[in-house]
Amino acid sequence: MEQKTKIHAEDGKQELTITRVFDLPLDLLFKAYEDAEIVEQWMGTKVLKLENKSHGSYRFETTDHKGNKYGFNGTIHEFVPNRKIIRTFEMENTPYSVQLEFLEFEALTEETSQLTMHVVYRTAAHRDQVLKLPFAQGINMAHNRLQDIVHKLK
């Protein structure tokens, strides 16, 4: 089966592309990025600010199960409804540098649409670090689960 979400990351480059085909008309796909309440639902984050306009900005905040808060923010460089969003993205209080994101929305048919996310990082090494985050977290989680089981056995 073909994967709906694809990642294209060439070796040694400081960029990557994420593409996804949605079983949704273009306007509904775009609405999911435009409407703060909807963004909160699918991103699993609190939207503190979302100015959908060129030279606007946004700020999200997520809380983990321990109550720790993590902030994310960026500047919206260009905002063209149903077509594109160009913005920066930064994880606050982390060593990770800001990244530049080009989001392009296009209709494939009346009922399907595609999102292309072109993300540019400061360096190739920085891109690779960010790419490996979910991998590292997965290992951490597996490790924690293992520890939980071991503790229960004691």
Place this chain on the structure above:
Amino acid sequence: MNLRRDVFQAIADPTRRAILLLVASQALTAGAIAANFDTARPTVSKHLQILTECELLKQEQNGREIYYQLNPQKMKEIADFLEPFRQLWDARFNKLESIMKKYKK
């Protein structure tokens, strides 16, 4: 955990990547590997040590010689490191899709 981090550090180095490519086709001795590089022999030895510690390379004693060969199991783990990143986005987008389908019609 630390071990895995080391794996990524190990493959971040171009010389070490070149070594992995060399031994991918056949097991080689340290001397045969070093002959492919302009760098000093101790430097190559250091690279081999790091790759072995990360389990990317396996050592095999053959008579008086030690041969280095690729550990395919470990290499496979690295090839898959992109997959969790893809799955993260896939899960997010699946959620977006199911939420937005309610707005349809």
